[in-house]
Amino acid sequence: MKLISLKWKAVVGVTAMVFVTTPLFFSSAEDAKPVGGVNTFNRLMAPKSERNQPPSNDGIHDPTNEGTSLLLPPKEAFKDMPPAQAGNFVDWVQSLQKGLIKPRYDRSNPNEEAVVFDLDIVREVKGTMPDVVYPHDRHTQWLDCSNCHPDIFIPEKGKNQISMAQILMGQKCGVCHGKVAFPVSDCRKCHSKKKDGKGAATDTKKK
Amino acid sequence: MTPLRLLYVALLMVLVMVAVPVWAEYADVVLNRNAEANGMRPVIYPHWFHRIRFRCKVCHSELGFEMRVGSNNINMGEILDGKYCGMCHNGDVAWSTEFCDRCHSGLPGLATGIRGASKSSGPGDY
Numbered sequence: 454m455k456l457i458s459l460k461w462k463a464v465v466g467v468t469a470m471v472f473v474t475t476p477l478f479f480s481s482a483e484d485a486k487p488v489g490g491v492n493t494f495n496r497l498m499a500p501k502s503e504r505n506q507p508p509s510n511d512g513i514h515d516p517t518n519e520g521t522s523l524l525l526p527p528k529e530a531f532k533d534m535p536p537a538q539a540g541n542f543v544d545w546v547q548s549l550q551k552g553l554i555k556p557r558y559d560r561s562n563p564n565e566e567a568v569v570f571d572l573d574i575v576r577e578v579k580g581t582m583p584d585v586v587y588p589h590d591r592h593t594q595w596l597d598c599s600n601c602h603p604d605i606f607i608p609e610k611g612k613n614q615i616s617m618a619q620i621l622m623g624q625k626c627g628v629c630h631g632k633v634a635f636p637v638s639d640c641r642k643c644h645s646k647k648k649d650g651k652g653a654a655t656d657t658k659k660k
Numbered sequence: 661m662t663p664l665r666l667l668y669v670a671l672l673m674v675l676v677m678v679a680v681p682v683w684a685e686y687a688d689v690v691l692n693r694n695a696e697a698n699g700m701r702p703v704i705y706p707h708w709f710h711r712i713r714f715r716c717k718v719c720h721s722e723l724g725f726e727m728r729v730g731s732n733n734i735n736m737g738e739i740l741d742g743k744y745c746g747m748c749h750n751g752d753v754a755w756s757t758e759f760c761d762r763c764h765s766g767l768p769g770l771a772t773g774i775r776g777a778s779k780s781s782g783p784g785d786y
Contacts (some may be wrong), residue, residue: 461663461666463663464663464666464670464683465712467667499683503683506685508704508765511683511686511688512683513704514686514704514766515766515768518701518761518764520761520764520765521765522763523762524762524765527685527708536751538689539684539686541685541687541708542686554712556706559715559720562720583720595715595716596715596720598720599721600721628728630725631777632687632729632774632777633687633707633711633774
C-alpha cells in the first residue's frame with residue numbers, strides 16, 4: 454500500500470515538473486509573458502496579439518517565398534472594421550452596411566447594386582435555445598439566391614430539416630458558417646428570438 | 661487509473677499544450693491537388709482579401725466556384741484559358757498570372773482544404 458502511494462507521489466511529482474518546465478524550453482524571453490496563462494489548443498482562445506497573423510507568420514505561407522512578403526497582412530486591412538468575437542475577428546456584415554468596405558456585386562461593373570431580398574424566416578427550435586431568425590437581407594447582400602436554393606435549402610416552407618449536428622458536419626448553414634462566415638461559437642447571432650412560451654411563433658414573418 | 665495510464669494522460673496533455681498552433685487566417689483555402697505534383701508551392705487563397713473587394717456571389721455564381729470544400733479541382737491550364745481565377749487574374753480586373761509566387765506561396769506539404777476555422781488542434785472536431 455505504501456509502495457503504491459509512493460509511486461503515485463512520484464508520478465504526480467514528475468508530471469508537475471514536466472508541466473512547469475516544459476514551457477521554459479519552448480519560449481524565448483520575448484514571449485515569456487503568456488506562458489501558462491492561456492490555452493492555445495483552440496483558436497478562439499488565442500490572445501488578441503496572436504490573431505490575424507501576417508502571411509509570413511501564419512503557419513501556412515512559406516516565409517522563404519518571395520511573394521509572401523508582398524501579401525497584405527490581414528490586420529492592415531481590418532484596422533478600420535468593427536471587431537467580432539470569432540472568425541476573422543471582424544464584423545463583415547456591419548462593415549458592408551456601414552460602407553467601410555465596398556465589395557463589387559458584379560465582377561467587372563463596380564456600380565452594380567445588390568438585389569436584396571428582405572424576408573426573415575423564424576425557425577422554432579426544440580429545447581431551450583432561443584428560436585432562430587434567418588435574415589434573407591443580410592445574406593442576399595453577399596449572395597445570389599442560387600448559391601443556397603435549391604442545392605442547400607429547398608425554397609419551400611417545412612421542407613428543410615436542419616440540426617446543429619448537420620451544421621457542425623459542414624452541411625446546411627455549415628456550408629459557410631464555420632468555414633468562411635461566422636462560426637457556430639456565436640450561438641446567439643442565429644438563436645436570437647426569445648421564445649414566447651405559447652409555442653405560437655409564426656414560421657414566416659415579413660418585416 | 662493506474663499510475664502508468666496517468667503518466668500517459670499527463671504526457672498527452674503536455675503534448676497538446678505545446679503543439680504549435682497554426683493561426684491561418686479564417687477561411688484561407690489551400691489548393692494542392694495539382695501544384696506540388698507539378699513542382700510549385702501549394703496555392704493559398706485568402707477569402708478575407710477577396711471578400712473586401714467582391715461579394716461571395718461574384719465567384720460562387722458568376723465564376724463557377726462550387727461552395728463545397730474539395731469540389732473545385734482547378735488547374736493552371738483552365739486559369740490561363742480565362743476560367744475560374746483567370747476570369748479576374750488576367751491583368752484586367754486583377755493582376756495577371758505572371759506573378760506565380762503571390763498565389764503559389766504555401767509551405768510545401770500542405771494538404772488541400774479550408775484552414776483557420778474554429779476547430780481545435782486537440783481531440784475532437786470543435
